[in-house]
Amino acid sequence: MAHLRDLIGVERAAGFRLPRWLDRIVTAGIVSSDPKVVRRQMIVNVAALASALNSISRVVSMSFYGSDEFLLAQGVSALFAVAALLIHWMHRFGDNAGAIVLILVFAASASAATYMFGLQAQVQVYFVLAGLIWFVIGLERWRFAVGVIVAFAAIVLMLFEVAPQQGSAVSEATARWTAVQSMVNAITINSVMLFYALFLLQRAEHDLERQTKRAEGLLSVVLPSAVADRLRAAPDQPIADRIDGATILFADLEGFTSAAHAEPPEVVVAYLDRLMRSFDDACRECGVEKIKSIGDAYMAAGGLQGDLKSGAIAVGHFALGMLRHAQALPPLGGHKLRLRIGIHAGPAIAGVIGGTRISYDLWGDAVNVASRMESHGIAGRIHVSDAFRRAAGDAFEFEERGETEVRDLGRVRTHFLLRAR
Amino acid sequence: MTRLRDLIHAERPGGFPLPDWLARIVSAGIISTDPKVVRRQRFTGIVAFACAANAASHLVINWLYEPATLVPVHLYNAVFAVAALLVTRLHRFGETAAASALAMLIFIGTMFAIWMLGRDSQLQVYFTLAGVMLFMFGMENLRQFLAWFAVAFIALLVALNVAPPDGLLLPEGSQLREVLASHAMVNAIIINGLVILYALTTLHRTEAELERQYARSSALMQTILPPRIADRLISGGEQKIADRVDNLSVLFADLVGFTRAAHDLPPERVIDYLDDFVRSFDDLCALHGVEKIKSVGDCYMAAGGLAGAQEADAISLGRLALAMLEAQANRPPLGDTRLKLRIGIHIGNATAGIIGDVRFSYDVWGDAVNMASRMESYGAPDRIHVSEAYRLATGASFVFEERGETEIRGIGQARTYFLVAPRRP
Numbered sequence: 001m002a003h004l005r006d007l008i009g010v011e012r013a014a015g016f017r018l019p020r021w022l023d024r025i026v027t028a029g030i031v032s033s034d035p036k037v038v039r040r041q042m043i044v045n046v047a048a049l050a051s052a053l054n055s056i057s058r059v060v061s062m063s064f065y066g067s068d069e070f071l072l073a074q075g076v077s078a079l080f081a082v083a084a085l086l087i088h089w090m091h092r093f094g095d096n097a098g099a100i101v102l103i104l105v106f107a108a109s110a111s112a113a114t115y116m117f118g119l120q121a122q123v124q125v126y127f128v129l130a131g132l133i134w135f136v137i138g139l140e141r142w143r144f145a146v147g148v149i150v151a152f153a154a155i156v157l158m159l160f161e162v163a164p165q166q167g168s169a170v171s172e173a174t175a176r177w178t179a180v181q182s183m184v185n186a187i188t189i190n191s192v193m194l195f196y197a198l199f200l201l202q203r204a205e206h207d208l209e210r211q212t213k214r215a216e217g218l219l220s221v222v223l224p225s226a227v228a229d230r231l232r233a234a235p236d237q238p239i240a241d242r243i244d245g246a247t248i249l250f251a252d253l254e255g256f257t258s259a260a261h262a263e264p265p266e267v268v269v270a271y272l273d274r275l276m277r278s279f280d281d282a283c284r285e286c287g288v289e290k291i292k293s294i295g296d297a298y299m300a301a302g303g304l305q306g307d308l309k310s311g312a313i314a315v316g317h318f319a320l321g322m323l324r325h326a327q328a329l330p331p332l333g334g335h336k337l338r339l340r341i342g343i344h345a346g347p348a349i350a351g352v353i354g355g356t357r358i359s360y361d362l363w364g365d366a367v368n369v370a371s372r373m374e375s376h377g378i379a380g381r382i383h384v385s386d387a388f389r390r391a392a393g394d395a396f397e398f399e400e401r402g403e404t405e406v407r408d409l410g411r412v413r414t415h416f417l418l419r420a421r
Numbered sequence: 422m423t424r425l426r427d428l429i430h431a432e433r434p435g436g437f438p439l440p441d442w443l444a445r446i447v448s449a450g451i452i453s454t455d456p457k458v459v460r461r462q463r464f465t466g467i468v469a470f471a472c473a474a475n476a477a478s479h480l481v482i483n484w485l486y487e488p489a490t491l492v493p494v495h496l497y498n499a500v501f502a503v504a505a506l507l508v509t510r511l512h513r514f515g516e517t518a519a520a521s522a523l524a525m526l527i528f529i530g531t532m533f534a535i536w537m538l539g540r541d542s543q544l545q546v547y548f549t550l551a552g553v554m555l556f557m558f559g560m561e562n563l564r565q566f567l568a569w570f571a572v573a574f575i576a577l578l579v580a581l582n583v584a585p586p587d588g589l590l591l592p593e594g595s596q597l598r599e600v601l602a603s604h605a606m607v608n609a610i611i612i613n614g615l616v617i618l619y620a621l622t623t624l625h626r627t628e629a630e631l632e633r634q635y636a637r638s639s640a641l642m643q644t645i646l647p648p649r650i651a652d653r654l655i656s657g658g659e660q661k662i663a664d665r666v667d668n669l670s671v672l673f674a675d676l677v678g679f680t681r682a683a684h685d686l687p688p689e690r691v692i693d694y695l696d697d698f699v700r701s702f703d704d705l706c707a708l709h710g711v712e713k714i715k716s717v718g719d720c721y722m723a724a725g726g727l728a729g730a731q732e733a734d735a736i737s738l739g740r741l742a743l744a745m746l747e748a749q750a751n752r753p754p755l756g757d758t759r760l761k762l763r764i765g766i767h768i769g770n771a772t773a774g775i776i777g778d779v780r781f782s783y784d785v786w787g788d789a790v791n792m793a794s795r796m797e798s799y800g801a802p803d804r805i806h807v808s809e810a811y812r813l814a815t816g817a818s819f820v821f822e823e824r825g826e827t828e829i830r831g832i833g834q835a836r837t838y839f840l841v842a843p844r845r846p
Contacts, residue, residue, distance in 0.1 A: 153611065293776065299717070353692065
């Protein structure tokens with residue numbers, strides 16, 4: 001059973017808590033407030049940083065050769081490192097600005113490195129990471145992303161034509177080592193990003209389940225499940241039914257207002273809350289539909305599916321259960337409170353009306369007469385109409401009340417429901 | 422105003438919009454009903470299809486290049502393609518049966534190809550896509566994935582260092598190897614792009630659905646509780662709501678003769694009328710800054726002063742009553758009968774709060790409510806029947822007509838009035 005706490009508001013799953021310095025790096029330059037854009041731009045920042053570190057490591061490793069001919073290569077790599085570190089500055093110019101610059105810097109840097117190190121050093125394998133573009137470009141821009149992927153494939157083909165097998169910047173041994181390094185980096189980066197995607201998917205699915213349950217729970221507060229099912233099957237059909245044999249029950253807590261008068265609000269609400277919850281539970285157990293509570297009055301109905309007899313019997317049992325719950329209630333403010341119940345069976349119209357409060361409600365004779373039964377009833381007793389007695393039949397024992405003057409109805413014959421037979 | 426059908430909505434997101442023929446291939450052999458398992462197995466199907474397409478492309482390019490000498494390789498590619506597609510038959514044997522088989526097939530097949538054709542063919546680039554297996558196994562089977570990932574990783578290193586550079590089958594075919602290298606690279610780029618696109622699209626659709634359900638919950642909350650109460654619970658973090666309000670003004674408005682008029686009419690017409698009735702009053706409540714509590718049958722209940730401004734709201738409630746009478750006068754008849762409104766207003770003490778757990782609601786109890794209800798039931802059609810207390814609270818703003826003393830059930834004798842019109846200053 002959903003609880004009020006769960007229905008009120010489920011907190012969004014919190015993301016990772018990064019250490020301050022890392023958080024600042026990852027969110028550098030991001031001005032957007034759209035969480036999806038922010039996520040993409042954070043990935044761009046991380047990729048830019050990785051790219052910069054890669055270029056820097058190349059500069060450093062090349063300096064071990066101490067040879068002047070690598071100066072150009074080192075300079076180019078250093079330039080790419082600087083460009084990568086400045087990418088975060090581009091976010092302010094647009095959602096995808098940083099991503100576009102990243103793609104350009106990446107393509108240029110990888111191409112240059114392939115040329116400098118030679119094809120044997122496998123630096124071109126980084127172009128496989130073209131697929132990761134979906135992480136930095138929004139899915140709406142898919143044409144652009146596909147274009148980039150195609151462009152990367154074309155660049156690779158071109159590099160295979162144009163770049164030397166062995167680069168001028170490195171020795172054979174270094175080329176072999178770099179090949180291993182490039183491959184390992186590529187497989188690692190690709191896998192880490194896929195892991196991240198799956199992690200996000202898991203989290204979204206988990207949240208989705210929770211939110212769906214919450215929405216369904218809230219829906220069942222507003223509409224009986226049978227009505228919700230009907231609307232699901234045919235969303236545009238208004239709910240407006242004529243029910244010939246609906247059994248309606250009204251129950252009023254006599255003396256509640258004066259008893260509650262001097263009590264603090266928490267006590268009053270807690271008292272009523274407890275009583276109403278027990279009634280709600282009893283409704284469920286007896287197969288009766290709670291319609292609404294109005295102040296300290298409770299309205300329920302049975303036979304809404306058209307089954308007059310079984311609906312009437314269910315409501316009868318429910319009424320007896322209500323009396324039992326009310327008997328067990330502690331006094332409020334020193335007063336022992338008693339329930340006054342009225343039941344009638346008759347024709348009613350049921351439907352859903354909307355506006356500020358969407359609700360399922362009933363109208364008609366059955367409702368009015370049931371209300372009169374309650375207001376002309378006696379505390380601690382279940383006052384029923386003749387029609388209800390005829391509908392419920394042998395399931396209960398009744399006591400005749402005789403004829404009573406009921407406002408708007410005149411003299412009518414009524415009964416008290418005593419116990420189940 | 423929320424539309425009912427938006428609240429009912431319960432469709433789940435579909436998968437990635439694959440063309441029919443592809444969807445059928447990808448879903449082949451899946452018997453599970455657990456949606457998470459189905460997702461993983463569909464993904465395995467996609468990877469299997471990608472592998473088969475990949476092998477087919479290699480078969481075609483190699484055939485064009487060297488139809489005769491490469492017969493073992495053509496055979497291998499053909500067998501690989503068929504085997505990859507057949508892997509989906511294994512779904513019935515277990516959640517990860519097909520995924521494991523496919524991983525094994527890729528590993529053995531790729532190593533075979535590398536040894537036959539030489540590491541200079543760069544076919545080991547396919548191992549960089551190993552992370553794709555994660556979606557085939559899922560987080561639930563992480564250990565299996567890590568095992569296969571380790572296999573791929575080690576295979577990559579082995580191929581790079583140990584595999585014969587020129588291969589066993591065609592050691593002089595260096596041009597073939599160059600073709601293979603660029604072919605494999607391009608294929609790897611395409612496969613990676615497509616697979617990641619599928620993964621992120623699934624993520625996108627799930628997150629969009631999450632937003633929809635969240636919006637649905639919010640709309641439902643709005644319909645159950647007044648916004649300021651919902652706020653107190655959600656943002657304010659209050660666990661319960663139980664307020665005492667002195668000088669709460671409460672209004673009841675009842676449609677006189679409704680039941681009789683509705684008696685023989687089709688239910689849709691009756692519901693239509695009521696819907697219009699309730700909605701127009703909801704709008705009036707919003708207009709006058711007064712809070713609608715609920716409608717019960719053909720009875721409408723509103724209150725003023727729940728948020729503090731008791732004096733001003735009492736006056737607003739009176740204005741609302743006058744506006745309601747006017748609105749009702751302008752409403753078309755129900756059937757043949759033009760229905761009249763009977764209004765009752767009182768100002769007094771009340772308690773307001775949320776009761777219930779599974780079926781919860783915000784309600785008001787107390788003297789203010791009971792007396793207002795009596796005012797309504799002892800009122801008169803087309804008239805606003807108010808208590809002495811209410812007249813005292815708002816006397817300066819309205820013109821009242823004395824009704825005299827009335828015997829009210831449960832209360833006794835009470836002096837009451839009719840609110841007639843706003844008082845011109």
